[in-house]
Amino acid sequence: MILLKSDIRAVTNSDDITLVRQEVRKRMQEAGFSLVDVTKMVTAASELARNVVVHGGGGKVTINVIDNDGHIGIQLIFEDEGPGIPDIEKALQDGFTTGDGLGLGLGGAKRLVHEFSIHSEVGKGTRVEILRWR
Amino acid sequence: MEHIPILKVGNFLLVTIQVDMHDRLVMQLQDDICQRVIKDKAKGVLIDISSLEVVDSFIGRMLGTIATMTKTLGAETVVVGMRPAVAITIVELGLKLENVHTALNVDKGIALLQSLVNGGEVLYDSFEK
Numbered sequence: 001m002i003l004l005k006s007d008i009r010a011v012t013n014s015d016d017i018t019l020v021r022q023e024v025r026k027r028m029q030e031a032g033f034s035l036v037d038v039t040k041m042v043t044a045a046s047e048l049a050r051n052v053v054v055h056g057g058g059g060k061v062t063i064n065v066i067d068n069d070g071h072i073g074i075q076l077i078f079e080d081e082g083p084g085i086p087d088i089e090k091a092l093q094d095g096f097t098t099g100d101g102l103g104l105g106l107g108g109a110k111r112l113v114h115e116f117s118i119h120s121e122v123g124k125g126t127r128v129e130i131l132r133w134r
Numbered sequence: 135m136e137h138i139p140i141l142k143v144g145n146f147l148l149v150t151i152q153v154d155m156h157d158r159l160v161m162q163l164q165d166d167i168c169q170r171v172i173k174d175k176a177k178g179v180l181i182d183i184s185s186l187e188v189v190d191s192f193i194g195r196m197l198g199t200i201a202t203m204t205k206t207l208g209a210e211t212v213v214v215g216m217r218p219a220v221a222i223t224i225v226e227l228g229l230k231l232e233n234v235h236t237a238l239n240v241d242k243g244i245a246l247l248q249s250l251v252n253g254g255e256v257l258y259d260s261f262e263k
Contacts, residue, residue, distance in 0.1 A: 014157035039219040
């Protein structure tokens with residue numbers, strides 16, 4: 001697996017959510033993803049970036065374009081040092097929310113990508129990794 | 135303060151979203167539409183999202199809230215122009231937009247608003263024959 005491109009961006013406020021959307025779109029268009037692929041991944045990125053801002057108290061995202069034997073993929077890693085998620089299974093359920101949102105963020109993002117992994121430790125923070133192949 | 139323009143067309147308000155909205159702009163739009171429904175005594179609100187490349191759960195919730203709030207104020211809301219890729223995505227995301235009326239384009243949206251406002255009677259001649 002070769003890392004073709006890697007960018008790190010801070011995710012601290014609502015303007016950053018917009019910037020993350022734009023950056024992911026740009027990277028995916030450059031890498032030749034279809035419009036539906038781009039729309040799904042950008043939507044997932046928007047949900048996860050908002051989680052970082054609202055629940056994680058800010059953090060960062062790493063945007064990687066990878067080549068796995070000619071198979072191009074885009075990978076996003078969202079990391080924050082917020083309070084963490086005590087019950088991940090519950091957090092992944094549709095409709096579960098600790099704020100006033102719709103509770104679609106995590107579960108919805110998971111459905112929009114090919115690979116999804118989450119690691120969270122209470123008091124330490126949360127790391128969510130998503131990947132979509134072209 | 136940034137605002138999304140709201141145009142008055144007869145009894146209706148027309149809102150065309152042409153920028154990638156950050157969250158504060160979304161909240162501002164919600165407030166602005168309510169103020170204008172009252173000020174202009176509008177009977178309907180048409181929101182054109184044909185330029186929106188992404189509708190995430192936050193924007194989806196805003197559309198639902200606007201529809202509910204305007205209804206409380208006596209005005210119907212119709213969302214028009216959703217892109218096919220956006221429609222495909224929000225279904226997978228799990229967004230339902232259950233209380234939001236939708237139409238294909240502005241023309242059909244106005245026709246739908248007319249029929250909602252006039253109790254089922256379509257006055258605007260734009261439905262497919």
